[in-house]
Amino acid sequence: MARRPNLVPGAYRGVAVSDVTCELDEGSLAAHFVGLEAYRRTRFVVVRRGDQTAILAVEKESAADGADPLFAPITGVTLLAGPQECAFVVRPDLDAAVPTMLARAAREGAPGKRGVVMQDGYDHISFIVDPAPLRLTVREVVPPHPAKLFDQTRRLLDVAEHLPPIELVAEVVDLTELAHSHPAEAYLLPCRGAGVTVEGSVTCYLDQRPEHRAWTLLGCERSQQIHEWFYGERAEQVDTCPRRAGPTPGAVLTRCCLLEHEVVTEPGQVVVPWGATLAQVSEALVRVVREWEPSWAPG
Secondary structure, eight states, X not given: OOOOTTBOOSOGGGEEEEEOSSOSSHHHHHHHHXXXXXXXXXXXXXXXXXXXXXXXXXXXXXXXXXXXXXXXXXXXXXXXXXXXGEEXXXXXXXXXXXXXXXXXXXXXXXXXXXEEEEEETTSOEEEEESOOOEEEEEEEEESSSSOHHHHHHHHHHTXXXXXXXXXXXXXXXXXXXXXXXXXXXXXXXXXXXXXXXOTTSEEEEGXXXXXXXXXXXXXXXXXXXXXXXXXXXXXXXXXOOGGGSOOOSSEEEEEETXXXXXXXXXXXXXXXXXXOOHHHHHHHHHHHHHHHOTTOOOO
16 A cells, blocks of 8 residues: 555544554564455454554455455555554544544644554544644634634534544634724724724724714725715725735635625635535535645545
């Protein structure tokens, strides 16, 4: 099996666990396993010898008619990670079926190890070899806290068995800090729901259609359009749109008020509508993977 990053099993039911007394090098393991029968779903074996762990890929004898019998003799093994580069971690708070959780267990419980075997809260066992999760920056505006798009993405990745390992990074535009960096006697915020007030200045909210005054709009192009509709002119503005914040290394997921229903892929980022549903964020994650990890597939 060719070495590649983020190798995880397609399903934990394809991983067998075996305790042995032999050494955990490929030759000794081949001598032990070749000729033994393995279940039809078994593609990998996590091998334990005391507190040592190794990860094997196995090949099995095929039936003459091409059908997989219930059990078949093992004909060959490949050592994916030996005992010096492999760790076994127990994480009852995680799910071994989810690649992102396998990568999290590796990062938090065994940094630097090539192979990490995880036993989860269901006592299921799976593994990751050469963890290198895709770094995804979620660019958001706060308050409110928590940043909802980041929270939606995190919750989806906690159950996403079909996506490669992804590591989330929050990049937030704080409206209060933005106001302090652009001093004004009065600020206009898009809505009261953000919960922003600026001490020492008058704070108004566009969704309440307040009486017009000289203010600085902390908002995006849609807020500016609404302001022009209400008052017949554009306001002095500090643009808060995360979609227009400029390039960030790697993949970016963000949102924009100018989108109403569609999810769009742009150079360097995928954008969902403001107030995106979980279904739209899920679609966005599939697009991120299509753009930045198109060749990924489970083992």
